[in-house]
Amino acid sequence: MTKAKVSLFKVNGNDYTIPFILLTSLFLMWGLANNMTDTLLAAFKKIMSMNDFQTSWIQLAFYGSYFLLALPAALFIKRFTYKSGVLLGLGMFIAGSLLFYPASNTQQYSHFLLALFILAGGLSILETSSNSYVIFLGPEDTATRRLNLAQSFNPIGSIIGVVLSKFFILSHLNKASASEREAMSVEQLKTIQTDELNAVMGPYVGVAFVLLLIWILIAVSKMPKTTDLSGMHFGATVKRIIKNKNYVSGVVAQFFYVGAQIGVWSFTIRYVMQELTVNEEAASSYYIAALVAFTLSRFVFTGLMKYFKPGTLLSIAAGLAIISTLIVIFYGGIIAVIALVSISAFMSLMFPTIFGLAVRGLGDDTKVAGSGLIMAILGGALLTAAQGQISDATGNIHYSFFIPLICFVIIAFYGFYSNRVKVV
Secondary structure (H helix, E strand, O other): OOOOOOOOOEEOOEEOHHHHHHHHHHHHHHHHHHHHHHOHHHHHHHHOOOOHHHHOHHHHHHHHHHHHHHHHHHHHHHHOOHHHHHHHHHHHHHHHHHOHHHHHHHOOHHHHHHHHHHHHHHHHHHHHHHHHHHHHOOOHHHHHHHHHHHHOOHHHHHHHHHHHHHHHOHHHOOOOOHHHHHOOOHHHHHHHHHHHHHHHHHHHHHHHHHHHHHHHHHHHOOOOOOOOOOOOOHHHHHHHHHOOHHHHHHHHHHHHHHHHHHHHHHOHHHHHHHHHOOOHHHHHHHHHHHHHHHHHHHHHHHHHOOOOOHHHHHHHHHHHHHHHHHHHHHOOHHHHHHHHHHHHHHHOOHHHHHHHHHOOOOHHHHHHHHHHHHHHHHHHHHHHHHHHHHHHHHOOOOHHHHHHHHHHHHHHHHHHHHHHOOOO
């Protein structure tokens, strides 16, 4: 017998294709913001002559905000609707992007961190709303495939973000080294930093105006409403989901996945600069190559989910990432750089697959459960900071990749575990 075709977007006679397309545009935009921000570590290291740990504060502000705003986002969505959450998140995204303008005028690192904190808070609300919303825009049986499809457009935004950074930020960095900057007069150094920080500001303010158009489009569009949960008891929901071992394991796996992803991407430019003896702009081309691999691989893995269990694919991908990371740690030169780029291909399915596996069978509790999985993004702040400290302490960026290595081992175990869990 021929297996019946299961729709991705139709459920109970409703077709949610258009709402899905609108939400997918948001996946692209926060991918752009995430990866444009990753390049700021290399930019600020040069602009302000910082060490790796100091630049990792960018990720601490960014992903720390994700952690702090995820639960309030869930409560907001619970009180109102997913659409309200999307509009609130987009609004904060716009505000944070616009704050890059005054930050570039004051030239204070802390002001850039504040702008990133507000911007990332909007992304936290946006992701808490959108990831869970996609789960409900079709049959539960195809939820993981649907989320992988939406997330497939996220790395397209990532590529756009790094390209913008390459041509509008990194290419405008003055070639003066840290020692040369130290020897400059205060006025000369300030002139150089003003030009560089204005270059940092430009793409963020430009993105804000694009986001404003998207905000208007979503505000005037009709979006489906999910079940009204205004009478739901938050405490009871939390008690239910923390007793779900599959969900809790998924949150842990997501924490380590985001730590691995942000760590790998944050230090890609620095690693390539060291191994190939190139500047920031040239090294960013390899970062773009990693994101292209990430994007193409995401579509491939989404297709493979028709034939393999998501947990099985997750474990295989994590195993391949482990091998590549070992090469990055113990080898050098172009071979290690190629291995570093390949890690992104193997990471591509991890976030949405872990998310989809973790919320299986949770039903209406997914609204709150989704916030826990977004809070796990804190791993991107803490583990990236740890990676920066290892790099500074050892004087060898290779050793810092032991952090992503440990993360991939944990993710591989979660893939195996999820296949053995029976969802009621």
